[in-house]
Amino acid sequence: EIVMTQSPATLSVSPGERATLSCRASQSVSSRLAWYQQKPGQAPRLLIYGASTRATGLPVRFSGSGSGTEFTLTISSLLPEDFAVYTCQQYHNWPITFGQGTRLEIK
């Protein structure tokens, strides 16, 4: 199965600043890569799919890039509600697999 590795495990950033999260696949997943946001007690939320396509209603401060094995989620100017755990997922090969998540915390 494809192993998804996210870095860093925890990222401390101040509100208003940019956050850059990384996700690496152990083999190519083409562009079949999604990002989800998780907050305690809430349902995970789809943010990005196809590596760079924003889900409906997602603010433009969120952007995704990459293909193959290297992917990035960028949040351009952090708002208080953006501090959460972000998880990448490949849906190119079965079984689908997720990264361990990056916790984005307020600095």
Added chain:
Amino acid sequence: EVQLVESGGGLIQPGGSLRLSCAASGFTLRSNYISWVRQAPGKGLEWVSVIYSSDSTYYADSVKGRFTISRDNSKNTLYLQMNSLRAEDTAVYHCARGKDSGSPYLFDYWGQGTLVTVSS
């Protein structure tokens, strides 16, 4: 509005059984690909099982032979029957909808989850 609401979690002894439910609203369950995805404490998400609109079902190796996914179309509800439970099955269990037939494992809606704790 699309909603998925899980229930049925709880504390269960090793070797026991539990049935989780996922009530769907705002869409028709039988026309979609629906998965169960779990998250153990302090761990990442792990895909568990899927049921296709064709009624085909698939399982992760870790639960194959012990878990059974099904749905009741009249109730628009998904189930996960979990038997021979182990400590490592302890997790929050989410149901999640596949975005479309081209990407059945890309999940556009999720439930909040229900906690299953396997412990003596």
